[in-house]
Amino acid sequence: MSTIFAPFIWVFNRIEDLVSWILITFHSLLSPVFGSSSGWSWSLSIIGLVIVIRILLIPLFVKQIRAVRNMQAIQPQIKELQKKYADNREKLGQEMMKLYRETGTNPFSSCLPILLQAPIFFALFQVLQGIAMQKPKGLFANTAHLDLVGEARAAEVFGVPIYATLIRSSETPSPTATIILTIFLIVFMSATTFLTQRQLILKNSAPNNPMVQQQKILLYVFPIIFAVGGIGFPIGVLIYWSTTNVWSMFQQFWVIRNSPTPGSPAFDAWQKRKQDKQGKKGITPEPEKSTESEQTPAPRQQPKQQPRSKRSKKKKNDGKK
Numbered sequence: 001m002s003t004i005f006a007p008f009i010w011v012f013n014r015i016e017d018l019v020s021w022i023l024i025t026f027h028s029l030l031s032p033v034f035g036s037s038s039g040w041s042w043s044l045s046i047i048g049l050v051i052v053i054r055i056l057l058i059p060l061f062v063k064q065i066r067a068v069r070n071m072q073a074i075q076p077q078i079k080e081l082q083k084k085y086a087d088n089r090e091k092l093g094q095e096m097m098k099l100y101r102e103t104g105t106n107p108f109s110s111c112l113p114i115l116l117q118a119p120i121f122f123a124l125f126q127v128l129q130g131i132a133m134q135k136p137k138g139l140f141a142n143t144a145h146l147d148l149v150g151e152a153r154a155a156e157v158f159g160v161p162i163y164a165t166l167i168r169s170s171e172t173p174s175p176t177a178t179i180i181l182t183i184f185l186i187v188f189m190s191a192t193t194f195l196t197q198r199q200l201i202l203k204n205s206a207p208n209n210p211m212v213q214q215q216k217i218l219l220y221v222f223p224i225i226f227a228v229g230g231i232g233f234p235i236g237v238l239i240y241w242s243t244t245n246v247w248s249m250f251q252q253f254w255v256i257r258n259s260p261t262p263g264s265p266a267f268d269a270w271q272k273r274k275q276d277k278q279g280k281k282g283i284t285p286e287p288e289k290s291t292e293s294e295q296t297p298a299p300r301q302q303p304k305q306q307p308r309s310k311r312s313k314k315k316k317n318d319g320k321k
Contacts, residue, residue, distance in 0.1 A: 013138075015123040020138030022049045023127070024145060036148075039157035046124070046162075046236050050243040053120055054251070060116065061251060068200075069261045070105040117244070121237070128234040132163035157181070162236040185238035186230035190223040192245035196252060197222060203256050203266040 026045035027036070034041040054061075077099060085092035099105075123138070130137035131152045140149050155162050159177045166186070169178040197219045230238060260266035 012119060012123065015119050016126060016138035018138075019049065019120060019123045020127050020140050020145075022052055024139060024148065027148070037151045037154045039155040039160075039162055042152055042155045042162050042236070043157050043239055046239050047243050049124070050240055050247060053117065054244060054247045057116065058251075062255070065252075065255050065259070067105065070103060072261055074099060074103055074105060121241070124240055125234065125237050128163050128236045132161075132234065157235060160235055162239075163234045165234050166231040182230075182235065182238065185235065185242060186227055186233075189230060189238055189242045189245060190227040192242060192249060193226055194219065194223040196245055196249050199249065199252060199256070203260070203264065 023042070023045045026048035027041055030041040030044050031038075034044075078096065081092060081095050081099065085095060127137045127140065130140065131149055134149065134153065136146065136149045139145055140152075153161065153163065156173075158181055159174045160181045161172055161178075164172045164178045164182065166179065166182040169175045169182065172178045201219060226241070233241070256266045257270070260270050
């Protein structure tokens with residue numbers, strides 16, 4: 001069994017090495033300013049980790065936005081297929097895959113940023129837990145960095161160690177300060193998760209789109225999951241997830257403002273801004289193109305030429321008259 005999971009364990013260990021290397025690198029840059037045992041040095045190092053990871057994930061974030069837009073656009077077609085093949089799930093699956101191929105839609109692209117961040121999230125959790133239990137993980141386990149474990153364990157933010165959790169607040173030097181800070185960060189993390197999802201639904205979704213109902217469910221499910229799970233997250237992990245939520249909010253705001261989904265409120269606002277911009281520059285809107293029947297004149301009716309025999313008969317009849 002261990003041989004089956006060996007490749008996954010190896011990959012996860014490399015992620016721990018990457019996370020710890022980024023933390024150590026930022027800490028070495030911030031130590032001269034705040035001090036090597038300062039909680040601010042380690043907290044800002046965690047924020048630096050967020051910035052590095054989110055910059056690397058920008059291409060996937062753009063794919064996620066496009067995937068959500070495409071999924072919203074093809075929802076009416078999906079509903080038709082579901083009605084048509086309600087009794088044939090195999091045929092329904094084939095037709096759905098065909099629709100995805102024809103429209104260039106990948107339903108899993110919308111989950112990629114979250115899925116790729118999950119191993120980093122758990123790696124940071126393990127690194128901080130290793131600091132708390134004095135069982136270093138990642139590069140902290142190297143002899144050259146063992147002294148950093150003691151410095152990180154002594155680091156405090158508002159009198160609270162960065163490895164502290166709400167459920168183990170009694171084990172910290174100041175339980176009251178730990179409870180107050182962890183509850184604040186859990187509420188902030190859950191609130192920013194809610195606001196990020198709400199921004200996507202209200203601004204970048206068509207009102208009559210059936211996919212919006214699914215998103216509304218997630219709007220309340222995700223914050224509850226984070227609020228419940230947050231009681232076991234160390235302060236450092238809460239700082240990480242709160243920072244990544246704030247990053248997502250601003251990044252999403254920029255994407256929605258400049259590349260909104262057609263039919264959404266954000267798209268209407270984008271069109272209005274575009275028209276106002278053209279008006280200020282003195283550019284008059286282009287007149288609507290006329291239909292093809294209006295543009296093309298009717299063909300001229302040419303008189304039909306009669307045969308010579310009929311023309312000669314007509315002349316004789318006119319002469320008799």
